[in-house]
Amino acid sequence: LQVFLTSRKCVVEFSLGVKSLSEAKNAMVAQSGGPTCAINSSLSGVVSQASKYVEIDCMYGALYGIEGVLHNRVVNLSDSLKNPEDFRRLESTPSACLGTSRHRLPDPSEDIQVYERIFETFEKLNIGYFFYIGGNDSMDTVLKLSRYAAGIDSDIRFIGVPKTIDNDLDMTDHSPGYGSTAKFIAATFVEMTCDCESYAIPSVTIVEIMGRNAGWLTAASALARQEVTAPHLIYLPEMVFDCDRFLNDVKKQLLVRNTVIIAVSEGLCDSDGKYMSEYYHPSQKDDFGHTALSGVSSYLSNLVKSEIKCKVRPVELNIMQRCAAHFASATDIRESVRIGRAAVKAAIGGETGKFMAFVRNGSDKYSVKIKSVPLENVANKEKKLPVEWITKDGNDVTEAFFSYIRPLIKGEAYNVMSEGIPKRFVIDKESQSR
């Protein structure tokens, strides 16, 4: 890892004698969990803010989340991100450009060696600050690391930065990444409605949206009603799904309109707690042992086809909904940069074991401030859509939800374009690592 010691900033400051190398510390940042449009924006905020402090020398990026720390796969971000153009492109690049991971740390009581290896890497790189951008599982990682650090009297500071398209993180008004996916879903529902309504024959379109246990994204489809009548029915994982009631709802809709468009969460469960997707793909598991959730729209389409006998089309928004950076929310991207910056400020201010959260100001005009909360208040918890924001019939959302979500999708994020396609920032994970 000698290459890092020649990093320009360290050398310059050392030779100018502004401070000795032993006083300044390096920092490390990593990304974890499912990709979003905004996780690189928070990375941008962390890196740019860190460059303002004499307390921080180099900013390292661990590749593939905590696994990069474990396996010594680290890049020097102070070298990769230099001019404003780099940061702009990073902020318009979807997914996690450092790579991501779903690796969960064991308890130190089960495997202390994992922690020893991680802190060995920290020591070798003279890390004083560690920032982890992720969801509720990832916050468990930061919490465990900060507790271990306290146990060994390490003075490394650990800060969690939120991200998840699912918006299911507790203690924060909303999560970076949610607004962009919500915006894409809303616009796509408007466009799909234009498409489906152009045919004279009756049809049912069933659109499957991400969110295993929380209906925040499925509910976002309702924003399309600014422009069209769809979605006509919304089924959220917060409510027990009943096939008979569903078929009845669809039949009623077909009495009043030709084109019925339905939003369904991938995580719908019946009264036995069984995922509806399991009826479509029995016993299929994803790579992490979770039940594979895709297939709800196909299952329900087959049901409508056999019971109602009209044209039915299943649509999965699939990974497009979490990476459509070409139509990201400017509000989301701006706030994601800001919360990354705030994480660095908090760490420099002496905080550790904290998670950064948005607090919505109470006035009519939307604005947020950022506070830090203890990690144990957020790790492993899931915030569901409040039941009072779901209509009594269980197939729609109330006006309160609209007031909540409308500001989050405002504005179109900037994209650097080249020959008709957005340009993306790339970190060469192969050549720079080790």
Next chain:
Amino acid sequence: LQVFLTSRKCVVEFSLGVKSLSEAKNAMVAQSGGPTCAINSSLSGVVSQASKYVEIDCMYGALYGIEGVLHNRVVNLSDSLKNPEDFRRLESTPSACLGTSRHRLPDPSEDIQVYERIFETFEKLNIGYFFYIGGNDSMDTVLKLSRYAAGIDSDIRFIGVPKTIDNDLDMTDHSPGYGSTAKFIAATFVEMTCDCESYAIPSVTIVEIMGRNAGWLTAASALARQEVTAPHLIYLPEMVFDCDRFLNDVKKQLLVRNTVIIAVSEGLCDSDGKYMSEYYHPSQKDDFGHTALSGVSSYLSNLVKSEIKCKVRPVELNIMQRCAAHFASATDIRESVRIGRAAVKAAIGGETGKFMAFVRNGSDKYSVKIKSVPLENVANKEKKLPVEWITKDGNDVTEAFFSYIRPLIKGEAYNVMSEGIPKRFVIDKESQSR
């Protein structure tokens, strides 16, 4: 239909005595075939150009293609589209706002009454010009109508305006609608690559793209290589699909990279001429009796999962690819308006039984001119991707294809935004008709 006789333009011109009502004729326009992002732009071009001629009084829109003419479902577009803002919103609205149809006219020898009914509507509304925006099936409709008109000595002029995301219309350099879908596919491949590459584990993503018999859209995925290495394999319907060769190709790719992203056409067939989708959904037909083509990506994903045993994800771009007006090509939208205008000019100039086509100018700087060609040269024909633009291995496209497609996706089309969502132009098909 009395309501139309009070249309402002007719009345004003009549009262001013510029010309007598009997001299001027009305015009009619309709949309047909699968929706695109640009079919409303051509409608905009037809309506705005028609308003410039004293020879044309009102512009009527037939709802749901030729069926609107048959069933007397007509709206007055001169009333609906008044100011520049209306036209701008129409041009940024995807799909066919007049409604569309896949109805095919019988031969007059089989059913003369259909033609009599259509021409009765034309006569009642004093139609002198008929514009039909559609693909190769729709051009068959215009051809039949123009031949019937010639047979009965009608002086109504019939002009076909091209549209199809599939780009399979003959006699034109490219078709309105293709550039926008190609642009969405290219950007989405870049974004999906960012998403898939963020994981450290080997994975294969198989993306299914529209185009029953022509690979123009599947090939467009290659444009993503401006920014990323994907797609790594491209399978087009022009080539016989072989499962063993496919599995071999995938295995080879997995030797050199972790993340393999594959573009497949929905219309892939094996050497028996059987659609690969039929192996996934045996005997499933769509509403027009065609074999349902979706499912290729799911079928091939299952194949890879069982034969190669790695993480595999099927993705269908589904109807999103044909209605993503929020990211339409400015070039496509501009040209689509222009070809609509040219159709009106041709009709006013005395042409009938013609189809409007783009001719690419030979110079280095991309530009097109528009010419008219006889409808019989284009109706019912399909233009496939030239074999010389497909690599010898049959799983990629050559440089010549890039030179062809690059100009077509340039620029981002204008969208009127409202609260973070594009505004759409809506014609109320229920209240205005009859």
